[in-house]
Amino acid sequence: MYLGVDLGTSGIKAMLIDDSQTVVGVGHASLTVQRPHPGWSEQQPLDWIRATEEAVAALRAAHPGEFSAVKGVGLSGHMHGATLIDAADQVLRPCILWNDTRSHAEAASLDADPRFRAITGNIVFPGFTSPKLAWVKNNEPDIFARVHKVLLPKDFLRLWLTGEYLSDMSDSAGTSWLDTAKRAWSSELLEATGLSIGQMPGLVEGTDRAGMLRAELCARWGLGSGVVVAGGAGDNAASACGMGTVAEGQAFVSLGTSGVLFAANGSYLPKPESAVHAFCHALPKTWHQMGVILSATDALNWHSTVTGKSAGELTGELGETLKAPSGVTFLPYLSGERTPHNDAKIRGAFIGLGHESDRAVLTQAVLEGVTFAIRDSLEALKSAGTKIDRVTAIGGGSRSRYWLSSIATALDMPVDIPADGDFGAAFGAARLGLIAATGADPLSVCTAPETAETVEPVKDLSSAYEAAYSRYRALYPAIRSLSS
Structure with a gap:
């Protein structure tokens, strides 16, 4: 048996799979985000331990015999978070999360240093780790x-599980300190933020052994000794391992809290000026590119809070048959935006409202706004040399057939729906745990699920969608000065 633990923004998911990669069971525990100031987003790291204990306890209670046979553990987690610990392994402050934009000035300052883009292959985004440390240095020098x-x-979590300071390449590529081509920390870039390689964890591949589960936890969880913990992956790379998106030309679109258009690459293809992320993949000698939007289902959840209707009720009002855009446009920049704008200050808007703009029209506009933001990521990926001709949909938002039809039409490509099953980050983490524990060939393990159905573009609406996308594209420069 193999355990995958995925640390998400809203909760922990623990998944148990067997040798045949059949999902045996899943345990969950919730987490909350603290927003003490506008643009801030934090979590308490000790809450991650508490939630992991809860999720594992639920899994053990439901499947005690199977859980006792765990031989490998894989880890996945939300990326970029600055988790700072002292020499006694005590947490120094709440973790500054991926969607926190307080360090936009520090990010711009670091990005102005040409070494960062040249070495990492990426813009220094405010959500990345290095500007967060620069902010701490400037604002909390005693902690720094x-x-x-x-x-x-x-x-x-790995430190708690194993006592080791280790990280994998895919997650570390999102710090702005990794030499992404060489898959090694850059002492130059660390020194530019007042840090040293000695303050960073050691680096391993996602499929490598990266510590053993501590004897205390083995005893408490009813496990034998010698449980391997894999290097693991950042959440998007872990999802790619779960989806089998590990070879050139394979891609998925993720409609989670944030939105991601992810493409696997057999070589390193950076183009930082496009605001595309060029990161190491979780498998050795592979890389990936992704366009990232900060509010995907988060935009729909915001709309749900405002209207008092659940996300399911809102999308249900639209039915499954795609409609032509109404003329109302939504910009989903509720927390700023990454690809392609790299703008922490921009904020969302509805444009084109009229007396006839009822709740369903606004819901349609919200879905289209996220769809067009994903189209922005596709155009950015194309400019970086990546070719995609179809995508697989994952994430909570992919349960909306209407939304998938909108994405297929806007991207002008088929969207595949995987067969029933959970192939996300927790599953990918469990696969990495299996590989690390058994030495299995990564490509033979990280295969794609069967496709249950394909959503094709609605050709009759292609011209209407192109016109609506053109309107969407024109609005960002029009409102940018109003959000500063």
Whole structure:
């Protein structure tokens, strides 16, 4: 048996799979996000441990015999979070999360140093880890002076699980300190933020052994000794391992809290000026590119809160048959935007409202706004040399057939729906645990699920969608100065 633990923004998911990669069971535990100031987003790292214990306890209670046979553990987690610990492994402050934009000035300052783009292959985004440390240095110097290690969220869990300071390549590529081509920390870039390689965890591949489960936890969880913990992956790379998106030309679109258009690459293809992320993949000698939008289902959840209707009720009002855009446009920049704008200050808007704009029209506009943001990511990926001719849909938003039809039409390509099953980050993490524990060939393990159905573009609406996308594209420069 193999355990995958995925640390998400809203909760922990623990998944148990067997040797044949059949899902045996799943345990969950909730997490909350603290927003003490506008643009801030934080979590308490000790809550991650509490939630992991809860999720594992639920899994053990439901499947005690199977859980006792666990031989490998894989980790996945939300990326970029600055988790700062002192020499006694005590947390120094709440973790600054991926969607926190307070460090936009520090990010711009670091990005102005040409070494960062040249070495990492990426813009220094405010959500990345290095500007967060620059912010701490500027605003909380006493805490900065006590930093012994900077850990990413899932690697703080690893420290608790194994006692090791280790991270994998895919997660570390999102710090703005990794030499992405060489798959190694850059002492130059660390020094530029007042840090040293000694304050960073050691680096491994996602499929490597990266510690053993501590004897205390083995005893408490009813496990034998020798349980391997894999290097694991950042959440998007882990989802790619779960979906089998590991070879050139394979791609998925994820409609989660954030939105991601992810493409696997057999070589390193950076183009930072497009605001596309060029990161190491979780498998050795592979890379990936992705366009990232900060509010996908988060935009629909915001709309749900405002209207008092659940997301399911809102999308249900639209039915499954795609409609032509109404003329109302929604810009989903509720927390700023990454691809392609790299703009922490921009904020969302509805444009084109009229007396006839009822709740269903606004819901349609919200879905289309996220869809067009994903189209922006596709155009950015194309400019970086990536070719995609179809995508697989994952994430909570992919349960909306209407939304998938909108995406297929806007991207002008088929969207595949995987067969029933859970192939997300927790499953990918469990696969990495299996590989690390058994030495299995990664490509033979990380295969794609069967396609249950394909959503094709609605050709009759192609011209209407192109016109609506053109309107969408014109609005960002029109409102940018109003959000600063």
